Amino acid sequence: MIFEFPQKLAVEVPPAAKGRIREKRKIEKITTDILYGESVFIAEPTVLEIYQAVAAGDTEVRAYDDTHKPALYEEFHRQSGFFPPNPEGINLFIDAVRKYHARRVAYFVLSDWENQIIGLDENGCLRDGGHRLRAAMFMGWDEVWVDYPAPS
Numbered sequence: 001m002i003f004e005f006p007q008k009l010a011v012e013v014p015p016a017a018k019g020r021i022r023e024k025r026k027i028e029k030i031t032t033d034i035l036y037g038e039s040v041f042i043a044e045p046t047v048l049e050i051y052q053a054v055a056a057g058d059t060e061v062r063a064y065d066d067t068h069k070p071a072l073y074e075e076f077h078r079q080s081g082f083f084p085p086n087p088e089g090i091n092l093f094i095d096a097v098r099k100y101h102a103r104r105v106a107y108f109v110l111s112d113w114e115n116q117i118i119g120l121d122e123n124g125c126l127r128d129g130g131h132r133l134r135a136a137m138f139m140g141w142d143e144v145w146v147d148y149p150a151p152s
Contacts, residue, residue, distance in 0.1 A: 005109060005139045010116050013145050024115065025146045027137060030118065031125040036064075036101045041094050045102035050138055053099075053106035061101035064131070072100060101131070108135030120148040 009024075016022035037043035055058065062068040076096040077081075082089030107113075108131055116136075119128030126133060136144045 006093055009141055009143065010145065013117055016147055019150050020147055021150050022145065022147045024143045026143050027141065029124065030120065030133065032133065034126055034130055037097065042112060043094050043097035045071050045098050045105060049098065049102035050105045053102045056102050057110065059084050059107035060100055061107055064104065104131045105134045105138060108132050109138055117145045117147045122149045124148065
């Protein structure tokens with residue numbers, strides 16, 4: 001299946017806040033030292049899982065942030081039957097987390113998302129917008145809008 005992606009890189013974005021820089025940057029120049037998961041497991045979605053979510057239109061609108069994480073983790077526990085300290089169900093738990101991330105990337109692939117800006121730290125490392133960055137990579141973009149602190 002070949003996809004026609006509705007999303008295109010924005011020609012322009014709102015200006016950066018005071019003390020910050022906003023510009024286009026090649027994806028290959030962005031350091032991504034953040035993998036999805038927690039300190040004891042990695043739940044990075046595979047390209048195949050993202051592809052399957054995109055093909056099925058199976059998307060996730062809730063961000064992986066402090067607002068939604070408690071409810072998301074409650075769902076992951078319920079779906080998997082994993083409740084520490086009992087180790088049974090840990091693999092199903094990790095699968096549920098990974099599928100969430102694949103569906104979240106699919107959301108950005110299939111929707112017309114306005115905030116295309118990827119947040120970086122002063123060293124050019126990804127700090128915010130990991131799902132957006134993965135969606136851009138999945139769609140074959142070679143650059144994205146980034147925002148980072150201006151040098152002092």
